[in-house]
Amino acid sequence: MEVFNEFLNSYFLWRDPMIAGAFAGAVCGFLGVYVVLRRIIFVSAALTQISSFGVALAFYLEAYGTGLAVSLFHPFALSIILTALAALFFALKRDFLRISREGVIGFGFLIASGGVIILGDRITKGAHDIANILFGSAVVVDPKDVYIVPAAAAIVFILHRIFFKDFIFVSFDEESARLFKYPVRLLNTALLISIAVIVAVGTRAMGALPVFAFLALPPLTSLLLTEKLRLVFLLSVIFGILSAALGYFFSFILSIPTGASMTVCASVFFLIGLGWRQAKQLLR
Numbered sequence: 001m002e003v004f005n006e007f008l009n010s011y012f013l014w015r016d017p018m019i020a021g022a023f024a025g026a027v028c029g030f031l032g033v034y035v036v037l038r039r040i041i042f043v044s045a046a047l048t049q050i051s052s053f054g055v056a057l058a059f060y061l062e063a064y065g066t067g068l069a070v071s072l073f074h075p076f077a078l079s080i081i082l083t084a085l086a087a088l089f090f091a092l093k094r095d096f097l098r099i100s101r102e103g104v105i106g107f108g109f110l111i112a113s114g115g116v117i118i119l120g121d122r123i124t125k126g127a128h129d130i131a132n133i134l135f136g137s138a139v140v141v142d143p144k145d146v147y148i149v150p151a152a153a154a155i156v157f158i159l160h161r162i163f164f165k166d167f168i169f170v171s172f173d174e175e176s177a178r179l180f181k182y183p184v185r186l187l188n189t190a191l192l193i194s195i196a197v198i199v200a201v202g203t204r205a206m207g208a209l210p211v212f213a214f215l216a217l218p219p220l221t222s223l224l225l226t227e228k229l230r231l232v233f234l235l236s237v238i239f240g241i242l243s244a245a246l247g248y249f250f251s252f253i254l255s256i257p258t259g260a261s262m263t264v265c266a267s268v269f270f271l272i273g274l275g276w277r278q279a280k281q282l283l284r
Helices: 002-009 011-037 041-064 067-072 075-092 101-122 127-135 145-162 164-172 174-179 184-206 208-225 229-254 258-282
Strands: none
Touching: 002 011, 002 229, 011 041, 011 145, 011 164, 011 184, 011 208, 011 229, 011 258, 041 075, 041 101, 041 184, 041 208, 075 101, 075 184, 145 164, 145 184, 164 174, 164 184, 174 184, 184 208, 184 258, 208 229, 208 258, 229 258
């Protein structure tokens, strides 16, 4: 009880990261339903790594570049640009020189991961920041992220509220959508770009590991609990928020890395969902 009171009394320390984390968890949980049902989890993994590479590259340019390069390549801007370009490429290219799209996505994931490690090794001054980007170990967030993350989440929610039926139709019955003259390629591109923007914004604020976890684990947990699509979206948003909030709470009181704590909380929800599904099948 004493620890909980101490946590409440320190609200000025955790208020901002909790707000940013809750919004990141909510919007990642929502978009993650598309990621899981369309079986493009590896795309989200590649995008988080490319986003991390963009931030790391910006730190490198800041350390060794000229004044013009520093002003042009802010970590946030460079991360969004690279992630959006990668999402655009994944959306438009089905294959590349007879290599499957999965192969190209794997290449993007690996080269971005290698690039982050190499740049992190070269930037002695920013090594701690690179670790925060990769694993989300930061206990605090940039004050700007308290506004940027909710704003990006609000834009994505509004866009998906307006075109919800279109995104659902194209995502789960692409052939029929083509027959009904839906702009399939445009909607697929818009979906991936919205995921890319949220990945870039979330990675900059929370780190790559929790963002990837929020895209995968809350939707998987929701699908274990219900088959009603609208309820899956709602539960995924709730599990995303709870994973972020509880993860930060345990990180604060146990002094453990924040991103890892959020990821473990999301994993615990998934295990509970798995147990509930298994128990339900045994009782039939």
